[in-house]
Amino acid sequence: MKTTSTVLKWVAGSIGIGVLTGCVATTPTYDSHFGDSVKVLMAQQVLNPDASSNPNNPAMDGQAAHSAIELYNKSFKAPTPPANVFTIGVGSGQSQ
Secondary structure, three states, X not given: OHHXXXXXXXXXXXXXXXXXXXXXXXHHHHHXXXXXXXXXXXXXXXXXXXXXXOOOOOOOOHHHHHHHHHHHHHHHHOOOOOOOHHHOOOOOOXXX
């Protein structure tokens, strides 16, 4: 009886080690490419990385910039009300 339980422990242990070895063998493929898609997307979103070194870039004057920031901040204080779904296209004067 004692030898049977010892054999079963050895079989279960070897199966467990085999399963863990199989799992560990597949992860380096995934880990080596982890984050590549984020790096590519960030690089694609940059239109001109040397834009700050170009002295001919159009600039915004202070008054226009202040007005743009005020309108932006005001949009969060009083957001536009949602449109009524049932009245879309009614009374617009367009025929279908």
